[in-house]
Amino acid sequence: MAGQTSAKTLRKTDLIPIGEMARRTGLSVSAIRFYEERGLVEPIRTSGNQRRFLRSDIRRLSFILIAQQLGLALGEIENQLAKLPMGRTPNARDWNAISKSIRAELDAKIAQLERTRDTLDGCIGCGCLSLKKCELYNRGDHLAAKGPGPRQVLG
Amino acid sequence: MAGQTSAKTLRKTDLIPIGEMARRTGLSVSAIRFYEERGLVEPIRTSGNQRRFLRSDIRRLSFILIAQQLGLALGEIENQLAKLPMGRTPNARDWNAISKSIRAELDAKIAQLERTRDTLDGCIGCGCLSLKKCELYNRGDHLAAKGPGPRQVLG
DNA sequence: GCTTGACCTCAACTTAGCTTGAGGTTGCAG
DNA sequence: CTGCAACCTCAAGCTAAGTTGAGGTCAAGC
Numbered sequence: 584m585a586g587q588t589s590a591k592t593l594r595k596t597d598l599i600p601i602g603e604m605a606r607r608t609g610l611s612v613s614a615i616r617f618y619e620e621r622g623l624v625e626p627i628r629t630s631g632n633q634r635r636f637l638r639s640d641i642r643r644l645s646f647i648l649i650a651q652q653l654g655l656a657l658g659e660i661e662n663q664l665a666k667l668p669m670g671r672t673p674n675a676r677d678w679n680a681i682s683k684s685i686r687a688e689l690d691a692k693i694a695q696l697e698r699t700r701d702t703l704d705g706c707i708g709c710g711c712l713s714l715k716k717c718e719l720y721n722r723g724d725h726l727a728a729k730g731p732g733p734r735q736v737l738g
Numbered sequence: 739m740a741g742q743t744s745a746k747t748l749r750k751t752d753l754i755p756i757g758e759m760a761r762r763t764g765l766s767v768s769a770i771r772f773y774e775e776r777g778l779v780e781p782i783r784t785s786g787n788q789r790r791f792l793r794s795d796i797r798r799l800s801f802i803l804i805a806q807q808l809g810l811a812l813g814e815i816e817n818q819l820a821k822l823p824m825g826r827t828p829n830a831r832d833w834n835a836i837s838k839s840i841r842a843e844l845d846a847k848i849a850q851l852e853r854t855r856d857t858l859d860g861c862i863g864c865g866c867l868s869l870k871k872c873e874l875y876n877r878g879d880h881l882a883a884k885g886p887g888p889r890q891v892l893g
Numbered sequence: 894g895c896t897t898g899a900c901c902t903c904a905a906c907t908t909a910g911c912t913t914g915a916g917g918t919t920g921c922a923g
Numbered sequence: 924c925t926g927c928a929a930c931c932t933c934a935a936g937c938t939a940a941g942t943t944g945a946g947g948t949c950a951a952g953c
Contacts, residue, residue: 600929602928602930613911613912613913614910614912616932621910629930630919632919632931632932633920634930634931652854653854654851658909685858686855686858686859689851689854689858692851693848693851693852696844696847696848696851699807699808700844700845703837703840703841703844704841755899756899757898757899766941768941768943769940769941769942771901772940784949784950785949786901786949787900787901787948787949788899788901788949789901806940811939812939812940813939
């Protein structure tokens with residue numbers, strides 16, 4: 584059992600330096616270091632203090648990139664990744680759960696933008712171009728009595 | 739003609755100090771000063787160097803607030819406002835033109851999010867949960883040959 | 894004519910998400 | 924065993940969109 588090339592043994596090709604990680608994920612080296620600082624990955628170190636990443640970290644980092652493209656903030660991504668085990672390639676169940684939660688956020692953002700667009704449309708189309716009754720446009724005047732409450736103009 | 743209270747004469751009630759502007763627009767005093775720095779409004783000054791805004795500036799500032807709620811960056815708003823004359827209340831034609839351009843930006847953002855959502859849906863629903871062929875998820879590996887080009891994972 | 898709240902400037906700080914640079918070390922190929 | 928690309932840390936800088944604070948001035952009511 585000891586010293587055998589078991590499934591768990593680390594081979595040298597499984598320890599990936601940061602430059603190769605950058606190439607394989609499309610992230611910059613500095614971004615990867617930054618993510619480590621944020622606790623999103625935890626590479627091991629060589630005796631000379633250089634980072635070595637596991638193959639599963641490619642997935643973690645790719646996930647970060649994808650989730651950002653999906654519009655999630657790093658903080659949210661941090662929460663999602665917290666559900667995944669370090670050093671293990673996340674499985675279908677993990678991904679499925681996360682996807683659902685991302686999908687919900689996307690839906691919410693789309694709905695918000697659509698509401699906004701409808702408000703704008705109402706304003707353009709409703710005759711308010713007189714600039715006398717346009718809700719959107721005249722809100723400033725109506726605010727006069729309400730004190731300086733910050734930004735709750737729309738929705 | 740001289741000294742008469744003509745339509746162009748400034749009355750004292752037409753010169754609004756910054757605090758009242760804040761109250762009437764819902765912006766903070768510091769934000770209004772900041773917008774002046776950015777060139778979005780150009781208040782006149784009293785002999786004692788205090789700002790005095792014109793009534794038309796209420797519209798300009800309200801517009802900023804609204805456009806931000808609509809998701810425009812200050813830079814974009816700056817561009818829109820550059821089309822409006824300083825010191826004149828923007829008219830229906832102005833507003834109409836700007837609204838259309840905002841509407842287009844909203845549409846684009848919504849479309850982008852919808853594309854993103856569809857990609858995600860495709861990924862969840864298409865059997866890619868095997869994690870072997872999921873385009874979204876495995877992109878990192880495929881990137882291996884392409885050099886460290888920054889963030890163009892999704893569309 | 895004084896008090897006091899509103900106003901002024903300027904500099905520094907904030908959050909997010911990194912990048913850039915200086916100055917120094919590692920590790921692998923030849 | 925040497926050369927040099929790739930790596931390291933730490934500090935500072937960047938953009939956006941302001942906020943906060945210090946220290947000082949203005950203006951309007953009593």
